[in-house]
Amino acid sequence: MASVAETVTPAPIVVHRHWWRGRLVQVTGIVALMYVAYRAWAIEYPWPNDLVWNSLSLHLDDFQVWLLTERGKEDQSIVFTVFEGFSSAIDHLVEWFNRLLLWLTWVGTTVAGVALIFRFGGLRAATIMLFAFAAFALTGLWEESMQTLALMLVSVGLSLLVGIPLGVAAGRSAGFRRAIAPVLDAMQIVPAFAYLMPVAILFSIGPAAAVVSTMIYAIPPAIRITALGVRGVPVSTVEAATSMGATRMQLIGKVQLPLARRMILLGVNQTILFALSMVVIAGLIGGGGLGAVVTSGLYSNPALAILAGLAIVIIAMALDRSTEAIAEQTDPAHRHLDETRKRRLRLQTLAIVGTIVAGVGISKAFGAAGAYPDEAGNPPHTATIEEWLLTKIQVVLDYVQDPTTWVFAITERVGIFILQQLLLPLQEFLMEAPWFTTVAGLTAIAFVVSGLRPALTTLAMLGSIGFTGIWALAMDTLSQVLVATAIAVAIGVVLGVLAAESNRFSKVMRPVNDLLQTLPQLVYIIPFIYLMPVSIVPGSVAGVLYAFPVTLRLVERGVRDVAPTSVEAASAFGASRRQVLTKVKLPLAGDAVMLGVNQAIIMVLALVVIGGLVGSGGLGYEVAQGLVRGQFGQGVIASVAILALGIALDRVTQGTRRSRKEGIA
Template identity: 40%
Template sequence: MVTSQVTAPVPARRPVWTRPYLLAGILAAWLVLWLIFRGQATLPLGGAELTPLHERIGAAADVIDDSRNENPLFLYFVNYIRLFIDQFVTFVQALISAPSFGRPVPVVGWLGVTGIATAVAVLYANLRVALLTAAGFASFGLLGLWRESMDTLALTLAAVVLSLAVGIPLGVWAGLSDRFERLAGPVLDFMQTMPTFVYLAPLTLFFLIGPASATVATMIYAIPPAIRITSHAIREVPPETVEAGASLGSTPWQLLAKVRLPLAKRTIIVGVNQTIMAALSMATIAALIDAPGLGKTVLKALETLDVGTSFNAGLAIVIMAIVLDRVTSAAGRRVETARRAGRARRPLWRRVQVTAVLAATAVLVYLSHVYVWAAVFPGEAGLGSHVRRAADAASQWAQANLYTYTNALKNVVTYGLLNPFEAVLTGSPWWLVLLVVTAAALVLTTVRVAVVCAACLALLVALGLWQDGMVTLAATLVATVLVMALGVVTGVWMGRDGRADRVIRPILDAGQTMPAFVYLVPILGLFGATRFTAIIAAVVYAAPVAIKLVADGVRGVPVSAVEAATAAGSSPWQVISKVQLPMARRAVALAANQGLIYVLAMVVVGGLVGAGALGYDVVSGFSQLQLRGKGLAAGLAIVVLGTMLAALTKAAARRADAAAHGRL
């Protein structure tokens, strides 16, 4: 079969054209069969309709709800976790955001917090980042959102600290044990693709309304990157260095503490960075269960379609994300440079520097503890009202003037791409889609992947959400195609042009961390409540990741290869298409995989803006008790779709790798 061809050295190459022809044949057969069987066995299910399975899931959820007071072990266990997290978050809040210890203000005021953050940046990053940090924190006050920002920061930091405390040890374990890594993989996929809306309500039953639930919800989303990247970091340590350590008689523990962890440190910091980003992106959704902070401001503003206010708060989230990102990545680089710098006479200078910074910070903290002007951000937060007005004006102008163009764009994509695609997917009998996908997977990938695909689609049927699943699948694929188009074009541009990279990167950061709820209203105004709006939201969120990955991949192409191509007289286009993109194909494949995961993460938001289908099922399951089972099933269906698509893209990535090494 196909697998043996990949692994065994085949002397005679199989003709290259077989695969595409087979695939074309499958697609042609699909279209013909679609025409014949159109509309049969498409398994539709109305918005309020339930299958017995959904009712059973709902009933099971009820049973769990009801038994939570009768199961002392579970109750005490969960209660202790809740108490611990609550105390922890409340403590951090007391320090920086909430009135505490009988004072009308937190222990440390704005000047102190800004000072501490800047000091951290000076000591662990560099002066430029420190300036950015100071400016960023000051802007929270200027935007009129100091308290909200600190609430978000407190929650984020607490969730990040706890996520790392759990994630790094597990990541180390996964890095050392293949078996654990294989076991953990699907669980992490599940945690990342299961929509938050599905577990938000149940969480409050066990962890009650408040910081603990919000923190746990955040952690569920933020732990996977910590585990994944730590594991990757551990695996990345050169095996020879580990062998060298072992050959001198290190115990396993010594190998970990003295060899693996120090060498993995830099990559682990990347994991810390990603964990922070993930935690911040949960900040808005957690506001639905009373998590304090900027998320609340965004959601409240959405009630009255107040674009200005929600943009203002969204901007604060973006600034926070950028500051935290730059500090952690600079700290990561510093680990490297500190090493290179050598040590001659450094300790003394460093000690002086540290002492000076700490002393200055202590002064600021003291001032902000004692004096009102340093505790409560002074002034009228004029910047905030400017931002609000500007955002409102921009949003209104766009909705009034761009509609004609955006509507045309929407119609082109919808009629030209989405509708036909959806018609075939939803109009085909389920067994036909299952057959076609399995056959295509067989041709393109391995038997194992084909089995996974068939199982996933069968599961979708079993969940009773086949047609909704197909509608979501169609939109997901179209969004992913757009993400990849953007990713390749912009990524190549950024990869080739350092200046473009510097200009575009902050915009990408903004796209990734700006809560979708902020731009929901403007894009609704531009594109209406349609599937295309959902696709746009997904693209805004997912394209930055894909672009960055492609850009990094293109930049990673050895200079010598590019020089060789240029020396041979290639045009820029030839260099891109024949050297840089093929050599970065692993990064491109990864971008497709991640882009897909991120698009799926926005399915629920899509449900809020007119995409219907699974996203809407999840949202209504969160909002209506009797639809709860269906919402859960829809969440599972999204996970199932994600599993299938991830398996396909991973297999494609492996093929790209194998092809790059001339084995296909």
């Protein structure tokens, strides 16, 4: 009986605090002390060598050698046989899908894709899908797109195969939910870039490694949203079915799954988007397809890399809209299907199947190619279009990089300002300050902001970073993260408040937000390599762009969710709009702002480490070197440090909201 529990929730206690007890004041104080220590002892106390496990890197290299020899042996142990079997099964699956898509021929694949989306998602979604296929053809990237699609089908399919049953279990059992929550948290906090290395070692570079690292990233949303959907099924409906003697399987199959269906499909949508955002970095460990075109073209053929990036964005948008439409349109609870409409739909399905079979049959009969033919001259105009696109992109690139144009004059100045006024001073401060004051300071901030346990976690994480011997590199990365987060939060808060106050602005920002959140991480960086070619700036600026929409959204929702009665009350006292905003709305939306900082810092970290690929240095560079040069030991250490840094930053900024929520639950 819910009412019993609800009646006893204690009222929030408001305690009057002295000015020096305020969190902001305390954090400022700690930072000031850290600065004093820095001025007094700069460069005198780097992380001491006695506290470093120097041979760790060698051990890891040994481990990798051992792994390779074990794998190469004739008489493998059962563990390796299973592992290899799993790995090659995934490789084959990806390969099989890839061949299927080519076997269907480019006409057949287009017909099948568009017809299926039309049947379940409606005309609009089908049109977008058709547009996407046209884009693959005209960019001359048909084969790469099909490879990426095959990789997606396998990664998303396996993610759902794991995620949905676990999500149902988590939705049904609070105990299970609590048990897996920290694991899911960790999976989402750790930047994907950090686990490329371990996964590549375990599965060796190839499609399997790409699929596994994509799954690590894409499974959490599948589990979370499925669980949310199952929990959203009205209690009384579940109780009613139970009271009629339904078995557990009947309850799941006849009640919980159908009623959670819409949410589960939205979970599928999120899983696809998460998986797509991994396409590019999966290209680094054998994912192939468009991702590989982007990563290999970064320096050698930037126009082509950008074109492939655009193709990924188009796939993402098409799949996003399609799955969203499917989720909405096939929801049985709102569709009200009667017998006649059911019959009509069945006929429609038959017609669609017929269309697909006919489409594939005819195109095969006429000898259509597997991939869209894009060699010069056959058909003549497409090669021209591809050429044309590449030329145009190159023109834009040349223009923005031309020192005599106004664009470069602005972007270079901004880039240099960020570098000299923000990034370098902070980098110097963090890298040269005595190690113990930095550890103590960050731990103290975690304690002030989030509480004792987060502070202890932070201490442990910072300790392990130092212990593995890459303290200075981690501080380098940290300085970039902090600068980018500060800018992203500032932009996010300002735009978020504007969006909350103005419906029109909110409407304008929404598609921009959507676009920025569906882009794969690396795609953010590419433009800035050319716009602001100033050492470590591109990674940080891309991080700002990647992270501010989340802060914007959270702040907008937080400000909008402030109870209208509070706003009314303030207005009734004659408060001006600004007073209402600064004295009522923003303080009450404080939790949302804090959450915005927390999310932004995690997202920025993900991008800054990817920036290691293009000159951001720090931990990301170590991982990139490990991947490119095969320095596995050092790469794995950097990966672990990224993980530790991610957890520490999450704990420092999580605030007390989690504990507060648990108190109410």
